[in-house]
Amino acid sequence: MPKDGIGASVKRKEDYRFITGQGAYTDDIDRPGQTHAVFVRSPHAHARIASVDTGAAAAMPGVVKILTGADYAADGLGGLPCGWQVTGKDGPMVEPAHPPLAVDRVRHVGDQLAVVIANSAAEARDAAEAVAVEYEPLAAAASIEAALSPGAPQVHDEAPGNLCYDWEIGDRADVDAAFAGAHHVTRIELVNNRLVPNAMEPRAAVAEYDRATREYTLYTTSQNPHVIRLLMGAFVLQLPEHRLRVVAPDVGGGFGSKIFHYAEEAILTWAAGKVARPIKWTAERAESFVTDAHGRDHVTVAELALDADGKFLGLKVDTRANMGAYLSTFAPCVPTYLYATLLAGQYTTPKIWCGVQAVFTHTVPVDAYRGAGRPEATFVVERIVETAAHEMGIDPAELRRRNFVPADAFPYQTPVALVYDSGDYEGTLAAALASADYDGFGARRAESEARGRLRGIGLSAYIEACGIAPSAVVGSLGARAGLYECGEVRVHPTGSVTFFTGTHSHGQGHETTFAQIIAERLGVDIDAVEVVHGDTAKIPFGMGTYGSRSLAVGGSALARALDKVETKAKRIAAHLMEASEADIEFADGQFTVAGTDRSVGFGDVALTAYVPHNYPIEELEPGLDETAYYDPANFTFPAGCHVCEVEVDPETGAVEIVNFAASDDFGNVINPMIVEGQVHGGIVQGVGQALLEGCVYDDEGQLATGSYMDYTMPRADDVPSFTVSTRTTPCPHNPLGVKGCGEAGAIAAPAAVMNAVHDALGSRGVSRIDMPATPARVWQALNA
Amino acid sequence: MPTVNMNVNGEAVSGEVEARTLLVQFLREKLRLTGTHVGCDTSQCGACVVHVDGVSAKSCTMLAVQCEGADVTTIEGLADGDALHPMQEAFRDNHGLQCGFCTPGMIMSALDLARRNSAPSEQEVREWLEGNICRCTGYHNIVKSIMAGARAMAAGQGG
Numbered sequence A: 001m002p003k004d005g006i007g008a009s010v011k012r013k014e015d016y017r018f019i020t021g022q023g024a025y026t027d028d029i030d031r032p033g034q035t036h037a038v039f040v041r042s043p044h045a046h047a048r049i050a051s052v053d054t055g056a057a058a059a060m061p062g063v064v065k066i067l068t069g070a071d072y073a074a075d076g077l078g079g080l081p082c083g084w085q086v087t088g089k090d091g092p093m094v095e096p097a098h099p100p101l102a103v104d105r106v107r108h109v110g111d112q113l114a115v116v117i118a119n120s121a122a123e124a125r126d127a128a129e130a131v132a133v134e135y136e137p138l139a140a141a142a143s144i145e146a147a148l149s150p151g152a153p154q155v156h157d158e159a160p161g162n163l164c165y166d167w168e169i170g171d172r173a174d175v176d177a178a179f180a181g182a183h184h185v186t187r188i189e190l191v192n193n194r195l196v197p198n199a200m201e202p203r204a205a206v207a208e209y210d211r212a213t214r215e216y217t218l219y220t221t222s223q224n225p226h227v228i229r230l231l232m233g234a235f236v237l238q239l240p241e242h243r244l245r246v247v248a249p250d251v252g253g254g255f256g257s258k259i260f261h262y263a264e265e266a267i268l269t270w271a272a273g274k275v276a277r278p279i280k281w282t283a284e285r286a287e288s289f290v291t292d293a294h295g296r297d298h299v300t301v302a303e304l305a306l307d308a309d310g311k312f313l314g315l316k317v318d319t320r321a322n323m324g325a326y327l328s329t330f331a332p333c334v335p336t337y338l339y340a341t342l343l344a345g346q347y348t349t350p351k352i353w354c355g356v357q358a359v360f361t362h363t364v365p366v367d368a369y370r371g372a373g374r375p376e377a378t379f380v381v382e383r384i385v386e387t388a389a390h391e392m393g394i395d396p397a398e399l400r401r402r403n404f405v406p407a408d409a410f411p412y413q414t415p416v417a418l419v420y421d422s423g424d425y426e427g428t429l430a431a432a433l434a435s436a437d438y439d440g441f442g443a444r445r446a447e448s449e450a451r452g453r454l455r456g457i458g459l460s461a462y463i464e465a466c467g468i469a470p471s472a473v474v475g476s477l478g479a480r481a482g483l484y485e486c487g488e489v490r491v492h493p494t495g496s497v498t499f500f501t502g503t504h505s506h507g508q509g510h511e512t513t514f515a516q517i518i519a520e521r522l523g524v525d526i527d528a529v530e531v532v533h534g535d536t537a538k539i540p541f542g543m544g545t546y547g548s549r550s551l552a553v554g555g556s557a558l559a560r561a562l563d564k565v566e567t568k569a570k571r572i573a574a575h576l577m578e579a580s581e582a583d584i585e586f587a588d589g590q591f592t593v594a595g596t597d598r599s600v601g602f603g604d605v606a607l608t609a610y611v612p613h614n615y616p617i618e619e620l621e622p623g624l625d626e627t628a629y630y631d632p633a634n635f636t637f638p639a640g641c642h643v644c645e646v647e648v649d650p651e652t653g654a655v656e657i658v659n660f661a662a663s664d665d666f667g668n669v670i671n672p673m674i675v676e677g678q679v680h681g682g683i684v685q686g687v688g689q690a691l692l693e694g695c696v697y698d699d700e701g702q703l704a705t706g707s708y709m710d711y712t713m714p715r716a717d718d719v720p721s722f723t724v725s726t727r728t729t730p731c732p733h734n735p736l737g738v739k740g741c742g743e744a745g746a747i748a749a750p751a752a753v754m755n756a757v758h759d760a761l762g763s764r765g766v767s768r769i770d771m772p773a774t775p776a777r778v779w780q781a782l783n784a
Numbered sequence B: 001m002p003t004v005n006m007n008v009n010g011e012a013v014s015g016e017v018e019a020r021t022l023l024v025q026f027l028r029e030k031l032r033l034t035g036t037h038v039g040c041d042t043s044q045c046g047a048c049v050v051h052v053d054g055v056s057a058k059s060c061t062m063l064a065v066q067c068e069g070a071d072v073t074t075i076e077g078l079a080d081g082d083a084l085h086p087m088q089e090a091f092r093d094n095h096g097l098q099c100g101f102c103t104p105g106m107i108m109s110a111l112d113l114a115r116r117n118s119a120p121s122e123q124e125v126r127e128w129l130e131g132n133i134c135r136c137t138g139y140h141n142i143v144k145s146i147m148a149g150a151r152a153m154a155a156g157q158g159g
């Protein structure tokens, strides 16, 4: 294996530009003649727009153009589309119109209704403040509970009772029957708190229109530029792909929030055509809080039936999920197919029923955020399993062991649609317990008690469905797109390689990981490989990066393209060595005639492909440039166990994480350093959810946590260092045997932390505490 | 419009600015030094940290005109040609960055710490980073990077 090949912790190729300040993020782009946009946004959660008067604003210095919802409507263009249709018990979901600029009603604080374009951002901001909007405020429904209460204000006329859909999976009667024979039933109620993704780079876009070519270019902070081009071109602005280029340059974190097609992208592109000058928009953080899609926001009741030995007999889960004011791009699938299908967890629970009501509210749309449905499922399963263990007096690790899908049972069909491909849940549990010194916990707890502290330990044995997704499967579940991936390997005449991938890296290190795979496979130096992503003008096609799919799906497309390169290169080598193609072997960058010492290097083959002077031109095309599309056969199923240990100060209610250990099975690992970094980051987002972060709307629908002063982001001194390790069961159905690692931490950590908090507080009679377990909440629970 | 003069990364610069122009706007928009980032509007995230007269400062929280005559160093001013500063090197060696957006601010903050404390403990690093938010790394590798970078600086590889 080359030193920079698969399995090596290669230092990242992309780092040089970031550590020297040379990264090129969207807001760093300045186009000649550029103007600046500022959006006029609703200060009300719900209001009728009585009038919009742009007269005074238009006369202000530097103003180029002001466009309103009425202008957009007059052009007869489309609304923002939803990419997934869920069919509930009573038919297809309600899918209200989502105009990119509101016309007669605004439905959440931050809903945009006009855009001001001026020569400078400051002038645009000043003029936006001068746009006179007359609102007639209406009552708002700002929470699930408020939206479902009788007589609640209606978010959309076509969604009576604010219900988007009422969906279920599993046979309720069957599950009830399983409960009838139970020895013990554990019941929990929980809230999966609403979160704001908060990638550190605020969303931004630069749009321009070239009159000569009639071509539009949009630079945008996106995880999937081709998806944006498709949605915006085909459904919103009706622009053909060949005249619409979408570029997602360096992007400063996404975590799901930059998957979606946002109104600002369409409005800027549309407006650039009107003003025929480039337009830039960059969100201020306060604006990000009220326009980026939020995450989570579930209210759930769950019941687990167990027999006398602690074997799970059945699970019933009833969830209400907040969609916000409009359906964001993938919102409907998050609390259904990415959630309820994971409720078997790592266990053999034979009967499962889950009902989900999706609810419109006067809040920012809710969509996928790191983990997307799977953290919510893990939280339900792992909280109820841990609670059942405590109720039945069985050690929580032991109760899990009794119910694990055994390592020899794969492929394993769950009762909720998925077929798990491989795993070793006992193995990751044992490894996590060993690195957490689970057996020594009793002594540590006693030591804490002697100091007046409450100590708790909690487990989270999670599973996720990643490598999204087999197109036929998701198509049958309502996805309006295929979720394959595309990769093009272009070998250059001197043997260096450019790889064009439809995935997008916004922190994941693809430029290194993909280069390692190519270096290993072709025997070229890693510095002779360049990975290109994020530009629809360069990459044939792509579905982008989310759902921990880049390596499992995009890497598989790469592996397939490399197969094609190798096949063709062998034919060229056979010609050069006057041997039969079947006798050519390829290893370490050398083509060899089997059983001889005749060989030719990869570079010579590449040169021959492009300089075909002595070449069987009738049988073989010149060139060495191969493209592959890969559609996965199944999801992948990363799984593992995270163990959290906390110490609570009963005087202040402060929770300190004193130890956190993780053992994860991501299948084969290409770059362990990058994988560990992904786990660390995910864990801290999970810890943030558990202890710090909570998005709060007041009853009027005003966002009370709209800045970093009120929304508590995890900081360095809120968290410890972590002990993370991997154990491998390769994925059996993709060429690299990989499963994906990007979301695991965020999926596993909340339950581990909250199980530890409940364990610590249990001795003081506290049975329920919701996330985030802030000092105030913990103190109140202890002193109730 | 007032004119402001300062030294940025060792070069004398001057420019006309509005009185309300922030230092970060002057650096990014007038000087096109886009390595300094803006991640918030409440002086919380630290993506904008630069050095003003050798001390770390949030460039989103200073007016350009406040820096009249000052020595300003940005992330672009750290490397000596192709030779990276040891703190930059440490971030790369320890995978102290993912998306890279917080990174310039992290490195500039870290440098200030390392100059004050050549062997900071993990806890000291974590407390020092109170004003810098990273959403990607979970801080684990940033803390490692800074401890390693401070050691390398103390060992005389630069400062």
Ligand code: FES
Pocket (backbone or CB within 6 Å): B037, B038, B039, B040, B041, B042, B043, B044, B045, B046, B047, B048, B049, B058, B059, B060, B061
């Ligand atoms: S930009 Fe966030 S602190 Fe300066």
Ligand code: FES
Pocket (backbone or CB within 6 Å): A200, A252, A253, A507, B096, B097, B098, B099, B100, B101, B102, B103, B133, B134, B135, B136, B137
């Ligand atoms: S590396 Fe992305 S915010 Fe820190």
